[in-house]
Amino acid sequence: MSDLVRRARAVAKEVAARHADAVDRDARFPREAIAAAREARLLGAMVPRDFGGESAPLAEIAAVAQELAQHCAAAGMVYAMHQIQVACLVDHGQGSAWHRALLARLAEEQLLLASATTEAGIGGDVRSSSCAVERTGDRFALTKNASVISYGADADGILVTARRAADAPPSDQVIAAVLKPDTSLERTNGWDTLGMRGTCSTGFQLKAEGSAEQILPQPYADILARTMLPVTHIVWAAVWLGIASNAVARASAFVRAEARKKPGTTPPGALRLAEAVAMQQEMKATVLAALQRYEAARGDDEKLTSLSFGIAMNTLKTTSSQAVVKIVNHALLVCGLAGYRNDTDYSLGRHLRDAHSAALMVSNDRILGNTANLLLIHRDNTGLLG
Numbered sequence: 040m041s042d043l044v045r046r047a048r049a050v051a052k053e054v055a056a057r058h059a060d061a062v063d064r065d066a067r068f069p070r071e072a073i074a075a076a077r078e079a080r081l082l083g084a085m086v087p088r089d090f091g092g093e094s095a096p097l098a099e100i101a102a103v104a105q106e107l108a109q110h111c112a113a114a115g116m117v118y119a120m121h122q123i124q125v126a127c128l129v130d131h132g133q134g135s136a137w138h139r140a141l142l143a144r145l146a147e148e149q150l151l152l153a154s155a156t157t158e159a160g161i162g163g164d165v166r167s168s169s170c171a172v173e174r175t176g177d178r179f180a181l182t183k184n185a186s187v188i189s190y191g192a193d194a195d196g197i198l199v200t201a202r203r204a205a206d207a208p209p210s211d212q213v214i215a216a217v218l219k220p221d222t223s224l225e226r227t228n229g230w231d232t233l234g235m236r237g238t239c240s241t242g243f244q245l246k247a248e249g250s251a252e253q254i255l256p257q258p259y260a261d262i263l264a265r266t267m268l269p270v271t272h273i274v275w276a277a278v279w280l281g282i283a284s285n286a287v288a289r290a291s292a293f294v295r296a297e298a299r300k301k302p303g304t305t306p307p308g309a310l311r312l313a314e315a316v317a318m319q320q321e322m323k324a325t326v327l328a329a330l331q332r333y334e335a336a337r338g339d340d341e342k343l344t345s346l347s348f349g350i351a352m353n354t355l356k357t358t359s360s361q362a363v364v365k366i367v368n369h370a371l372l373v374c375g376l377a378g379y380r381n382d383t384d385y386s387l388g389r390h391l392r393d394a395h396s397a398a399l400m401v402s403n404d405r406i407l408g409n410t411a412n413l414l415l416i417h418r419d420n421t422g423l424l425g
């Protein structure tokens with residue numbers, strides 16, 4: 040295990056776990072876990088060494104998200120969403136002095152970044168914006184009716200998608216990195232949800248202004264295809280694997296406790312546990328395969344923008360978001376009432392509620408629809424190794 044993942048495990052077990060139920064109950068930001076992650080320098084780990092970070096590969100970042108999510112899914116998801124923004128800056132910001140300075144600050148100050156893609160009236164279609172960047176000389180201003188910005192109130196900065204200019208079509212988008220001192224957030228709705236309550240994904244009327252340099256030079260479409268889409272699906276899947284892994288760990292502990300009560304017998308739930316472990320193993324293999332595929336494609340434009348890569352990443356999202364629900368359900372069958380109750384060491388209610396967010400975080404139907412379109416033109420690729 041790398042030093043980074045070891046630090047993450049300590050934060051997860053010693054801090055995130057302790058506060059997870061309160062974070063969920065009160066739908067509050069996992070401030071203790073994120074403060075501990077900051078202290079352990081987990082937030083800026085992906086920033087290249089040249090800028091003061093650790094140049095951590097995505098596999099390690101995903102492993103950190105998985106560790107945190109095992110003990111507090113909201114903390115894991117906050118970490119994952121932050122890293123998606125960092126990855127965009129690492130891959131697409133190094134050509135601009137403003138973003139290079141931001142990368143250095145991310146490492147030095149362990150800043151936390153949020154994301155505002157979802158917009159009122161547009162929903163989860165990330166490839167469409169209604170708001171637009173308004174440029175005046177070398178300055179810009181932006182107003183976005185962002186229906187969901189996770190931990191917006193606690194973030195140090197937000198990456199916001201918008202149309203390139205007032206006369207640009209909805210799909211001609213850019214990303215602007217806006218920082219807290221230059222941004223006003225007026226709450227437009229709350230976040231009293233079934234699960235992922237600690238992500239505090241409130242709606243805001245976002246108003247920001249700054250230097251035009253804060254707008255990433257590449258079009259959003261390019262950043263999305265090359266970085267945001269694969270990184271998002273990989274780190275989200277890692278969070279969901281964390282939820283599933285902890286559910287299986289609870290089921291396993293339950294079966295062992297039952298076995299101790301009646302030595303020499305195999306508890307009836309052991310069979311379901313074996314099934315749950317198999318599903319968890321399959322899910323883990325899916326995440327690892329996607330990670331390998333991403334690392335092999337990184338820096339290779341042709342591979343990153345290929346139909347097969349897009350289909351693979353879409354499929355990672357749709358399958359892992361369903362797998363987590365199935366695995367938690369199975370763990371619940373193992374633990375029975377002890378899992379159904381909210382006051383035992385085997386409680387699984389929070390896991391199940393958190394797991395159900397997975398299919399909605401960019402609707403699976405939207406993603407399946409996109410995959411279906413890609414499959415119309417994609418030639419079958421049935422080989423084991425590619």
Ligand SMILES: Cc1cc2nc3c(=O)[nH]c(=O)nc-3n(C[C@H](O)[C@H](O)[C@H](O)COP(=O)(O)OP(=O)(O)OC[C@H]3O[C@@H](n4cnc5c(N)ncnc54)[C@H](O)[C@@H]3O)c2cc1C
Pocket residue numbers: 120153154155156157158161162163164187188189190235238240396399400401402403404405408
């Ligand atoms: C925990 C959590 C955290 C989030 N954090 C953020 C964040 O920080 N920043 C951010 O910008 N967003 C965030 N989101 C929003 C998320 O990324 C999606 O945009 C949002 O969940 C989609 O909301 P929706 O289901 O209302 O909208 P839609 O995607 O519009 O879907 C509405 C319904 O229409 C159906 N539908 C819509 N379009 C299609 C289609 N083309 N094909 C088939 N069916 C379709 C869907 O199945 C769904 O039932 C978060 C969401 C969650 C759950």
